[in-house]
Amino acid sequence: MNAVNASAGEQNIGPTARRMILGSQLRRLREEAGITRQQAGYNIRGSESKISRLELGRVGFKERDVTDLLTMYGVDDPVERRAFLDMVKQSNEPGWWRRFGDTMPNWFTDLVGLEEAAARIQIWEPLYVSGLLQIEPYARAIFSHGRSEMADERVDQLVALRMRRQKMFSRPDAPRVWMVLDESVLHRPIGGVKVLKQQIEYLLEMSALPHVSIQVLPFTRSGLSAEHAFSLLRFGEPELPNIAYVEYLTGAHYIEKREEIEKYSRALDMLAVDAETPERSRSMLAKRRQEI
Numbered sequence: 508m509n510a511v512n513a514s515a516g517e518q519n520i521g522p523t524a525r526r527m528i529l530g531s532q533l534r535r536l537r538e539e540a541g542i543t544r545q546q547a548g549y550n551i552r553g554s555e556s557k558i559s560r561l562e563l564g565r566v567g568f569k570e571r572d573v574t575d576l577l578t579m580y581g582v583d584d585p586v587e588r589r590a591f592l593d594m595v596k597q598s599n600e601p602g603w604w605r606r607f608g609d610t611m612p613n614w615f616t617d618l619v620g621l622e623e624a625a626a627r628i629q630i631w632e633p634l635y636v637s638g639l640l641q642i643e644p645y646a647r648a649i650f651s652h653g654r655s656e657m658a659d660e661r662v663d664q665l666v667a668l669r670m671r672r673q674k675m676f677s678r679p680d681a682p683r684v685w686m687v688l689d690e691s692v693l694h695r696p697i698g699g700v701k702v703l704k705q706q707i708e709y710l711l712e713m714s715a716l717p718h719v720s721i722q723v724l725p726f727t728r729s730g731l732s733a734e735h736a737f738s739l740l741r742f743g744e745p746e747l748p749n750i751a752y753v754e755y756l757t758g759a760h761y762i763e764k765r766e767e768i769e770k771y772s773r774a775l776d777m778l779a780v781d782a783e784t785p786e787r788s789r790s791m792l793a794k795r796r797q798e799i
Contacts, residue, residue: 523620525598527564528746529591533573534562536580550579563763565617568595603671610664614758618738619672621750625682626743629775632736633689635697636706638669640686640713640721645706646670648698676716685720687778693723693795704799711792714785722782723791732777739771 537547537558544558551557551572560566573595577588604611604619611619622628622639630637636645643666650665651658675681696703714721738752751762751771762768783791 521623524624530562530564531746625740627683627741629739630686723788724782728781732774
């Protein structure tokens with residue numbers, strides 16, 4: 508796929524995904540030209556690591572850098588060069604989440620952008636309801652560490668960001684979300700028993716949507732396929748690799764290596780086999796709601 512076709516066919520994706528597509532196309536051009544990252548970095552007054560970050564879509568692009576790289580890679584067609592430079596502008600456009608920039612950790616920014624572009628999001632969550640399906644008081648309890656008196660403006664902003672992320676469910680091209688929850692999540696009273704009941708009611712509501720599937724892993728099943736929460740994001744654009752997202756207390760890992768992605772994918776498959784079906788999971792949710 509050349510840049511002209513890519514630019515015309517990807518009008519609905521966000522700047523994060525555009526950076527990744529642009530980076531992958533520049534990597535293809537560099538490899539076809541037989542040029543090393545070190546040589547390319549020197550050409551744009553940078554380093555090998557800068558080229559690596561650009562090709563992974565981890566940083567923004569400067570028009571001058573892309574112009575110089577296209578010349579170095581032998582791209583002389585003015586139409587193709589213009590298409591690449593148009594993609595530079597589009598990839599640098601601010602996403603809606605930029606207004607939360609002072610509150611949102613830098614390592615979290617890419618996830619929000621990737622969620623917007625994903626065709627399918629698969630999630631394993633052993634402790635909490637995933638942020639994509641949390642109700643506001645549940646999210647507030649998490650961000651305030653269960654101490655409502657500690658809630659401040661930053662907590663308000665984090666909750667607002669979490670609620671804004673969920674607006675993608677109402678898009679005509681909303682991603683398919685498939686989530687496996689450990690049964691303990693349905694018993695852990697985040698925010699109190701009343702909030703937990705409301706949260707379970709919301710899970711029932713969302714699981715009725717055609718593009719949302721929820722499976723519950725019962726206490727009696729193993730859950731040994733993965734010991735920590737993670738998400739796997741899949742994309743409709745062939746240039747974009749599948750990405751596993753693993754969050755920890757002070758940051759997150761974005762995993763793209765094919766062999767590692769396969770392990771996460773297999774873990775999700777095994778969790779799905781161990782968990783109840785979506786239909787039986789809805790029954791478990793309804794029963795738990797009645798118990799509370």
